[in-house]
Amino acid sequence: MLKQNAPRLTPEQYEQNFADINPPLTRSQALEEGSRCLFCYDAPCIKACPTGIDVPQFIRQIGTGNVTGAAKTILNANILGHSCARVCPTSVLCEGACVLNLEHKRPIDIGKLQRYAVDHVMDTLQLFTPPASNGRKVALIGGGPASLSCATELRRHGYNTTIFDANPDPGGLDTYGIAAYKLRAEDAVREFGLVRRLGVEIRSNVEVDASKLPELEREYDAVFIGIGLGGTDDLQIPGEELEGSCDALTFIRNTKEQSFDKVTVGNRVAVIGGGNTAIDVVTAARRLGAEEIYMIYRRGEAEASAFEYEIELAKKDSITFVWQSVPTRILGRGKVEALECVKTMLGPPDASGRRGPKSIAGSEFRLDVDMVIKALGQKRKTEFLESISGLKLERGCVQVISATMQTANPKYFAGGDCVNGGGEVVDAVAHGKTAASGIHQVLEAAASARRTHA
Amino acid sequence: MPDISIDFCGVRSPNPFWLGSGPPANTAYQAMRAFDAGWGGVVWKTIGDPIINVSSRYGSIDYKSERMIGLNNIELISDRPIETNFLEIAEVKKKYPKQVVVASLMVESKQAAWHEIVRRANDSGADLLELNFGCPHGMSERGMGAAVGQVPEYATMITTWVKEMAQVPVIVKLTPNVTDISFMAAAAKQGGADAVSLINTINSLVGVDLDTMVPRPNVGGYSSHGGYCGPAVKPIALNMVASVAHNPKVGIPISGIGGISNWKDAVEFMLLGSTSVQICTAAMHYGFRIVEDMISGLDGYLASKGMNSAMELVGKSVGKVEDWGNLNLNYKVVAKIDAEKCIGCNLCYIACEDGAHQCITAAPRPVGDLRHGTPAKHVPHVIEEECVGCNLCALVCPVPQCITMEEIDSGRGSMNWRQLQEARGKSPQCSMEELLAKVAKA
Incomplete structure (x- = not known):
């Protein structure tokens, strides 16, 4: 293993560095902030929330002291309302839609108010009493937000639901992939108690592979695929195998599973990528004590897919942005010693609608680094998905009927990152809800057809 | 000074x-x-x-x-x-x-x-x-x-x-x-x-x-x-x-x-x-x-x-405080919404719809967030012919001067309740003194 090069910090420094970036509101702050809400009718914040949380209603409930009622309003619409309150890009969702923006006023801090409401009840709330079993069973592959949401909704109709998850804890990227200063793993896990109390069975450390599919198909009335995406894409340059070269998901996961002083981090770190994950990595590296951090992206700042507020966060952390540059090779004897890059120029828009980068010959430059972390897109789990008969994929994403999330194989439904190629937690929750009502519709229709024929 | x-x-x-x-x-x-x-x-x-x-x-x-x-x-x-x-x-x-x-x-x-x-x-x-x-x-x-x-x-x-x-x-x-x-x-x-x-x-x-x-x-x-x-x-x-x-x-x-x-x-x-x-x-x-x-x-x-x-x-x-019966029944104001100022909160719509006279319409707001482009401006519409000029929408509107009540010509001359009653050949509302006198007589 690479010797940790970043200076070690005291436990207090680590805690301070990874302290909640959005500290919770006090009661008095929540009341004051909530009192600014206009209680719009047919409110745009509701329409901008993929899960349709009735935001004005829950803010009003906070205002009347009915905090449990507020939490129920939120969680009935979005069972992961607890983590969404912390990780949603609210500035492009509910808060971006707040009418106060149009009057050049600060929008309501909906995320923080949501957190205030759900924090209060997280560990005790029984969201609803599931009805008696309807005799139908649904298997859900993957324990991330999509499956948790789908299983919860199915419980409302009395389905027996079993989630099969490969990880020790459920939650998927919600548990393992979100920057620690936004959501600690132990907080993410609290959320699953809420789901378990509704009678959702979660089987952890169970990897579902092609060989298990026939059994699932036999035993269950429907199967939901919520497997997310695979590992990080490769850089496809020489030196990737060197010690000190790793991928973003592993790096972030380490900060969630290990104590901060045990996480391997270089002192001079190069992070490749322009998305929100790259930001999570550079900010985590800074908080772990790395002294020199580069974020290298082949296009310019305007084209980077990271949200503006995320880039601002990295700027506050004094990250060195290396725009319009592509790594060409990682140099080192056994371990990473430097990264060689080449400058790019931007051509006409490519398939993604963004300007395509082209390397500029002779513009090579070298960054002396002892760690290289790739934060590119994620691979598709094509191999597993292709093992399901009849499933249709497009660029590795599962094709579904959007109204029901049913796949081309009628037994299978799908949602979350494996369908949209990588979205927000709240998008996955929305998929899960739609899929649950789709499963219910389809199975009800089938049962009714059987009754008619009988 | x-x-x-x-x-x-x-x-x-x-x-x-x-x-x-x-x-x-x-x-x-x-x-x-x-x-x-x-x-x-x-x-x-x-x-x-x-x-x-x-x-x-x-x-x-x-x-x-x-x-x-x-x-x-x-x-x-x-x-x-x-x-x-x-x-x-x-x-x-x-x-x-x-x-x-x-x-x-x-x-x-x-x-x-x-x-x-x-x-x-x-x-x-x-x-x-x-x-x-x-x-x-x-x-x-x-x-x-x-x-x-x-x-x-x-x-x-x-x-x-x-x-x-x-x-x-x-x-x-x-x-x-x-x-x-x-x-x-x-x-x-x-x-x-x-x-x-x-x-x-x-x-x-x-x-x-x-x-x-x-x-x-x-x-x-x-x-x-x-x-x-x-x-x-x-x-x-x-x-x-x-x-x-x-x-x-x-x-x-x-x-x-x-x-x-x-x-x-x-x-x-x-x-x-x-x-x-x-x-x-x-x-x-x-x-x-x-x-x-x-x-x-x-x-x-x-x-x-x-x-x-x-x-x-x-x-x-x-002197500007009058008995209700002396107010001009033919004075008419209607609500005007300034679309520029409107922030689309729909409070005027729902106040009129549920709390007043159903004279404002608002289209259902489309689903969507900023990741999919900036949504079109949402402005409710006053049905002027229906508007009774009650002020409620202007009162609930959170934006200053966005909803104004504008006088329109009702096409009728001034007429108050007393005059109307007289025109109808009925006696105008009786005063407290008259009422007491009636009670005493009975």
């Missing part, structure tokens, strides 16, 4: 702002602090046989994050000896000869008792007397305060006794806890009152603690009804002031009281007939320093209206 001083029953006050009779006007120390801050007058906390107060004493209403929009108290009159109060009044008058000190008085309903207290008030050098016929709790159960103010004959009688002895003008302070306050003002006038002040606090029970289920304020597990004041009571007070100012049987100066917090409130009271105004709750909330803006605000307002003296304000709007 406009002159903001006033003449109240021949007494000159540097400005119309008097500290109302209550906790802020309890001692010479407070009165002097108030005068130093700029107050024109102080109405002393009611002097009488010292009482014993309970603890706790106040309860309040908050609205959203706004504290104390309404205040309720179960405190009684001064708990200090009569002698001390009058000595302190004398001391204050000596130091502040140009400011107004009003001695507020309340004793048992006996001629001798009133003669005695008025004699001592005369000696103190107070500029005016104010008879507390209004306190709604504690004192009224002992036959004082509102118990007097609610029976016109008592009010007349006691005022007469006071006038027999008083060497300075006498103000009678009226309780709002009556059916027609102007009737009580007339009764005071009949007893010789030189002025009236109104309103005293309104009977109230401010709330119940939902944890203990004990009403507030909690006095050892029990509560009692109290007197309500503060910003929330202002409209009630304004109406009462206007009705007294309107009553030809009164015709004496008014000192306006009830929820006045700033110069704008004060000007409204003056326009509806008050010569001076009394402020208590706002001073209890923020301290005496609030008078600074009251003075500069009034000064600025007078200048902006080209007025030379605050006295020009007094009663200027009284």
Whole structure:
């Protein structure tokens, strides 16, 4: 293993560095902030929330002291309302839609108010009493937000639901992939108690592979695929195998599973990528004590897919942005010693609608680094998905009927990152809800057809 | 510079702002602090046989994050000896000869008792007397305060006794806890009152603690009804002031009281007939320093209206308060929404739809977030032909000047209810006198 090069910090420094970036509101702050809400009718914040949380209603409930009622309003619409309150890009969702923006006023801090409401009840709330079993069973592959949401909704109709998850804890990227200063793993896990109390069975450390599919198909009335995406894409340059070269998901996961002083981090770190994950990595590296951090992206700042507020966060952390540059090779004897890059120029828009980068010959430059972390897109789990008969994929994403999330194989439904190629937690929750009502519709229709024929 | 001083029953006050009779006007120390801050007058906390107060004493209403929009108290009159109060009044008058000190008085309903207290008030050098016929709790159960103010004959009688002895003008302070306050003002006038002040606090029970289920304020597990004041009571007070100012049987100066917090409130009271105004709750909330803006605000307002003296304000709007039956039925306004200013909150739509006359439409808002582009502007639409011109939408709209009520020509000449009834060959709504006459006949 690479010797940790970043200076070690005291436990207090680590805690301070990874302290909640959005500290919770006090009661008095929540009341004051909530009192600014206009209680719009047919409110745009509701329409901008993929899960349709009735935001004005829950803010009003906070205002009347009915905090449990507020939490129920939120969680009935979005069972992961607890983590969404912390990780949603609210500035492009509910808060971006707040009418106060149009009057050049600060929008309501909906995320923080949501957190205030759900924090209060997280560990005790029984969201609803599931009805008696309807005799139908649904298997859900993957324990991330999509499956948790789908299983919860199915419980409302009395389905027996079993989630099969490969990880020790459920939650998927919600548990393992979100920057620690936004959501600690132990907080993410609290959320699953809420789901378990509704009678959702979660089987952890169970990897579902092609060989298990026939059994699932036999035993269950429907199967939901919520497997997310695979590992990080490769850089496809020489030196990737060197010690000190790793991928973003592993790096972030380490900060969630290990104590901060045990996480391997270089002192001079190069992070490749322009998305929100790259930001999570550079900010985590800074908080772990790395002294020199580069974020290298082949296009310019305007084209980077990271949200503006995320880039601002990295700027506050004094990250060195290396725009319009592509790594060409990682140099080192056994371990990473430097990264060689080449400058790019931007051509006409490519398939993604963004300007395509082209390397500029002779513009090579070298960054002396002892760690290289790739934060590119994620691979598709094509191999597993292709093992399901009849499933249709497009660029590795599962094709579904959007109204029901049913796949081309009628037994299978799908949602979350494996369908949209990588979205927000709240998008996955929305998929899960739609899929649950789709499963219910389809199975009800089938049962009714059987009754008619009988 | 406009002159903001006033003449109240021949007494000159540097400005119309008097500290109302209550906790802020309890001692010479407070009165002097108030005068130093700029107050024109102080109405002393009611002097009488010292009482014993309970603890706790106040309860309040908050609205959203706004504290104390309404205040309720179960405190009684001064708990200090009569002698001390009058000595302190004398001391204050000596130091502040140009400011107004009003001695507020309340004793048992006996001629001798009133003669005695008025004699001592005369000696103190107070500029005016104010008879507390209004306190709604504690004192009224002992036959004082509102118990007097609610029976016109008592009010007349006691005022007469006071006038027999008083060497300075006498103000009678009226309780709002009556059916027609102007009737009580007339009764005071009949007893010789030189002025009236109104309103005293309104009977109230401010709330119940939902944890203990004990009403507030909690006095050892029990509560009692109290007197309500503060910003929330202002409209009630304004109406009462206007009705007294309107009553030809009164015709004496008014000192306006009830929820006045700033110069704008004060000007409204003056326009509806008050010569001076009394402020208590706002001073209890923020301290005496609030008078600074009251003075500069009034000064600025007078200048902006080209007025030379605050006295020009007094009663200027009284004539604009009409009986409903005299209002023009053919005057018509309709709501206009400024699409530029509209932020699309839909509050006008839902208020009209559920709470009024279903004259505004709003298209369902499309689902979507900023990741999928900026949503089109969402502006509700007024169906002008249906709009009754009620103002509700403009009142709920959170954006200043976004919804305006614009006059339109109804195409019909002026016509009020009385004229309409006459045109229909029916008698116009009968007056109270006529109604009483009818009842008497039956």
